[in-house]
Amino acid sequence: MEVRVDLRSDTVTMPSPEMRRAIYEAEVGDDVYGDDPSVNELEAKSAAMLGKEAGLFVTSGTQGNLVSMLAHCGRGDEVVVGDRSHIFTNEAGGASVLGALFLYPIKTDRFGFLEPDEIRAATNPTDYHKPPTRLLCIENTHNQASGQPLTVEQTEAMADAAREGGMSVHIDGARIFNAAVSLGVDVAELSAPADSVTFCLSKGLACPVGSIVVGSEEFIDQARRYRKMLGAGMRQVGVIAAAGIYSLDNMIDRLAEDHDNAKKLAEGLAEIDGISVDPDNIHSNIVYFNIPAGSGKSIAANLKERGILVNAGDPVMRMVTHYGISSEDIDYTLVALQEHFRAAVAA
Ligand SMILES: Cc1ncc(COP(=O)(O)O)c(C=O)c1O
Known part of the structure; x- marks a missing residue:
């Protein structure tokens, strides 16, 4: 994809x-x-x-x-x-x-x-x-x-x-x-x-x-x-x-957009069962969050199938927002993760 x-x-x-x-x-x-x-x-x-x-x-x-x-x-x-x-x-x-x-x-x-x-x-x-x-x-x-x-x-x-x-x-x-x-x-x-x-x-x-x-x-x-x-x-x-x-x-002032997107991402991640992150701790463009140990590779692979690239950290994963990431991209990523975790719980 x-x-x-x-x-x-x-x-x-x-x-x-x-x-x-x-x-x-x-x-x-x-x-x-x-x-x-x-x-x-x-x-x-x-x-x-x-x-x-x-x-x-x-x-x-x-x-x-x-x-x-x-x-x-x-x-x-x-x-x-x-x-x-x-x-x-x-x-x-x-x-x-x-x-x-x-x-x-x-x-x-x-x-x-x-x-x-x-x-x-x-x-x-x-x-x-x-x-x-x-x-x-x-x-x-x-x-x-x-x-x-x-x-x-x-x-x-x-x-x-x-x-x-x-x-x-x-x-x-x-x-x-x-x-x-x-x-x-x-x-x-x-x-x-x-x-x-x-x-x-x-x-x-x-x-x-x-x-x-x-x-x-x-x-x-x-x-x-x-x-x-x-x-x-x-x-x-x-x-x-x-x-x-x-x-x-x-390109400096627009960094605020990346920070808003990172905050939105962290807030969305915090809603997903299985992920833990403190959105109040996100003040720039980097979001680290905890995932269940051993699940990093499957999350990264699953996201990749939907055209989303992340590094497969485990049990701490990182996502970074930037000039190439829009608010809609954050929505798309959050939906993909919600579906991944829902399927993982059901399995
Ligand atoms: C805090 C920090 N310092 C230095 C670097 C190194 O930069 P470069 O990849 O251009 O060597 C990085 C790269 O990610 C970084 O995050």
């Missing part, structure tokens, strides 16, 4: 006709020489929006986080991360493999928050039995905490605890624009407590490729060197950067 609803991730979004036109008309140059006007504009615009001095266009969120960790730290340094952060759980241990950095995981609460006292306890500036802690990484919104946005106050509390111990602060803000829209605050305010931020163009902002790192001029200079080292000095990449500029101008 043809795919009708793809809820696997917000990375599956397709460029709109207007975005394709921006790509077609992009002015380009060799970016490694600093000659690509579209990349330069995107980097400057991103830095200005997040209230930092400079920006760097990178290939992915993973690469943005990696060059940031490499630029903040030296070999043998320690990075404090949440135990359910994307950096710790889903970036192939790149910081350790490629940077000889230790990732020190501390508990992430169910809202994606890291307790300041846990950050303080993880800090080790002097004991030479241990690697020196150099960096705290925060994730906003927090993917595995159902896309919870962290507030300015929460971010400040974590950053203050890190700075007491001499650490710098990086935000993995793959979806920081979702956080800003959800909280109704300026993204620069959410970024202010951090030295550097990565955000993704290729997720809710619906670009085909790319992420941005922002920070001080000096930090970005270092990050640029690491990007080159990782083989990601790109050339006439304005063709992709143009999509990013289009997104920053046109």
Whole structure:
């Protein structure tokens, strides 16, 4: 059956006709020489929006986080991360493999928050039995905490605890624009407590490729060197950067629609016998919900037969709303799930 609803991730979004036109008309140059006007504009615009001095266009969120960790730290340094952060759980241990950095995981609460006292306890500036802690990484919104946005106050509390111990602060803000829209605050305010931020163009902002790192001029200079080292000095990449500029101008405010659809999805899921989810906990575009253990594969297969794609998590499943998902798609998905669970109970 043809795919009708793809809820696997917000990375599956397709460029709109207007975005394709921006790509077609992009002015380009060799970016490694600093000659690509579209990349330069995107980097400057991103830095200005997040209230930092400079920006760097990178290939992915993973690469943005990696060059940031490499630029903040030296070999043998320690990075404090949440135990359910994307950096710790889903970036192939790149910081350790490629940077000889230790990732020190501390508990992430169910809202994606890291307790300041846990950050303080993880800090080790002097004991030479241990690697020196150099960096705290925060994730906003927090993917595995159902896309919870962290507030300015929460971010400040974590950053203050890190700075007491001499650490710098990086935000993995793959979806920081979702956080800003959800909280109704300026993204620069959410970024202010951090030295550097990565955000993704290729997720809710619906670009085909790319992420941005922002920070001080000096930090970005270092990050640029690491990007080159990782083989990601790109050339006439304005063709992709143009999509990013289009997104920053046109795709941010509409994220509220994705949040409304996620809320509607969670409310509908909560009505289904066999599924448990707390709709009050859904504030952006990611919905995690519990299903009976062992049923993930059959749910995913059943939905697929109806043209709905999901990842077969078990006993926790995830659905993500985005530019390609309408309110009608949510209705269609909920009906499919209701029928699946009704049939499962009857069987
Ligand atoms: C919170 C978070 N950070 C970083 C990334 C990595 O982004 P990419 O897939 O572009 O490497 C993701 C991807 O889903 C993510 O959810």
